[in-house]
Amino acid sequence: MPINIPKQLPAGELLREEKIFVMEEDRARTQQIRPLNILVCNLMPEKEKTELQLLRLLGNTPLQVNVTFLNTATYESKNVSKSHLQTFYTTFNEIKHRRFDGMIITGAPIERMEFEDVVYWQEITDIMDWAKLNVTSIMNICWGAQAALYHHYGVGKFELPKKCSGVYSHVITDLTVDLVRGFSDEYVAPHSRHTSVSIEEVRAHPDLRLLSYSDDAGVFIVQSKDNKQIMITGHLEYDATTLADEYERDVAKADNVEVPINYFPNDDPTKAPKNTWRAHSHLLFYNWLNYYVYQETPYKWDFVEEEIEYHI
Structure with missing residues (x-):
């Protein structure tokens, strides 16, 4: 089934070139089907790249998916045009009366800052609190995962001696959990x-379950025991070249930048990297x-017995 996207969204043409079934809003409205409504709070600086990465993964299932992109009102990104934000994004005030089947909160390049020092921290916590009542399942990625662990469960973060950058091997703690069903023992x-995060x-938190970790990169996949919150500290959504782009950006800013671990062939930045994690990204x-959205969300939110509204 297709992923439904706004007409003229730049990622649409690239998705079609990759043979991912894309349907524009006008045609989707004519189909008698209940699509999943997914809200994406995109905090990444290069929003169009992140849009493409996430849409590629959301569009590769038998389910029809509507995607709404959310931008912060308290901070305007400097790396994307105002016209793109005005055309394809909405703000929390414009959607907080709605309910969504799923939500993704992305990473953001602000992890060295204290959470409370982030200019849009209050807005993000309002969104996270609203989502607990108005979204069936929330996937939090990288900084979004650390923010969710801190805000919902009081698990803080700590700064590493050096940047964790590269492609790392991980293990699964319980292969019977639906989120990692079909995963390899190591990936x-x-x-x-x-x-x-520690x-x-x-592991000691009574409301959390550690599903996957790396001996070198640490915590990777964490799930709340009520299945509401999923925290992914890395970037399975990344393209093959994303780490290379970040490496080149860092080199342009500073000397002695270390090459990402296990990424470039023979650790040679002049050689093209390969995507060795794609299958598990899609899975x-x-x-x-x-398992967490389609099979858990109400067919009609209006029929939920207990009325749950969130007001700001």
Whole structure:
């Protein structure tokens, strides 16, 4: 089934070139089907790249998906045009009366800042609190994962001695959990961050379940025991070249930048990297949409017995 996107969204043409079934809003309205409504709070600076990465994964399932992009009102991104934001994005005040089947909160390049020092922290916490009542399942990625662990469960972050950047091997703690159904016993995934969270603190928390970790990169996939919150500290959504782009950006800003671990062939930045995590990326998003969104969300939110409204 297709992913439904706004007409003229730049990512649409690239998705079609990749043979991903894309349907524009006008045609989608004519179909008698209940699509999943997914809200994406996109905090990444290069929003169009993140749009493409997430839409590619959301569009590779048998489910029809409507995507709404959310931007912060308290901070305007400097790396995307105002016209793009005005055309394809909405703000929290414009959607907080609605309910969504799923939500994604992305990473953001602000991890070295204290959470309370982030200019849009109050807005993000308002969104996270609203989502607990008005969204069936929330996937939090990288900084979004650390923010969710901190806000919902009091699990803080700490700065690493050096940036965790590269492609790391991970293990699964329980292969019977639906989110990691079909995963290999060991698999690789990209990380790109300056901070981390304590694996001991996550394991000891009564409301959390550690599903996957790396001996080198630490905590990777955490799930709340009520299945509401999913925290992914790395970037399974990344393209093959994303870490290379970040490496080149960092080199342009500073000397002695380390090459991402296990990424470039023979650790040579002049050689093209390969995407060795693609299969597990698609599997993770497929499992999330199927087991945590589609099979759990009400067919009609209006029929939920207990009325749950959130007011700001």
